[in-house]
Amino acid sequence: MIRHAKPKFDLPRPDESFASFMGLPAVYLQKGCKSFDGKDVLKDVDLLINKGEVVSIIGPSGAGKSTLLRCLTLLDRFDKGALSYGNIAVSRAGEDGTASYDEAAMQQARMRFGIVFQNFNLFPHWSVMRNVTDAPCTVQGRPYEDVEKQATELIARLGLTEHADKVPDELSGGQQQRVAIARALCMRPRIIYFDEATSALDPKLTADMHTLIRELAQDGMAVGIVTHEMGFAREVSDRVVLLLDGQIVEEGTPEQVIESPKDERTRAFLAKSID
Helix, strand or coil: CCCCCCCCCCCCCCCCCHHHHCCCCCEEEEEEEEEECCEEEEEEEEEEECCCCEEEEECCCCCCHHHHHHHHCCCCCCCEEEEEECCEEEEEECCCCEEEECHHHHHHHHCCEEEECCCCCCCCCCCHHHHHHHHHHHCCCCCHHHHHHHHHHHHHHCCCHHHCCCCHHHCCHHHHHHHHHHHHHCCCCCEEEEECCCCCCCHHHHHHHHHHHHHHHHCCCEEEEECCCHHHHHHHCCEEEEEECCEEEEEECHHHHHHCCCCHHHHHHHHHHCC
């Protein structure tokens, strides 16, 4: 474990805010529900991730993990429940639980999180540098000179300097993932989400990803991870959440959930997932 190791380098710090001062969670979901064609996919999901905390969401395919991540990142919307990013109330639950979204709050919230997608979603005809610098300039309106300086530092720290002018097709899967991470970090988020963070990585790069995520958390960033990799979740997480059939059936430290689960459904899932 390197959970309490000192960061090796100075990653971009998330902006301080009233929410951080008051100790509010980086993200807080209450009673989140989502259905498709009359089928419940998420049922009364409660989830919070604190500043400086790594939370992994595990579960089998079809459990609702991807839907939960899409709704948390505002690519989709919860049907019911309340969602907040710090002191920004993105959605409020009405008397019947129906979620009412605030469009202005959604725009504010999008400035607070970054996403590293499983397939990376890089622009195929753009260089590494442009992939990293475009959103901070066009979305946040920051001066290019400032963004370029930060991007150059991130690219260097992620071992991509010699690839800065290449397009994604000229990179390996692991290199593309690091570009996606640099792009997310260049937005100076307060929380970063990883969708299957180790799916394209060999054991050495998986270990590097472990180190990077812990360094992000130690620097005050909240980290949410959706993963099928039990070993990775056990090593990198402060807290693990098990989602089955759209419901959280168990959560706690990796030792509590993965090593000594209380729920029979958790034990059955882990028996199939861990050799």
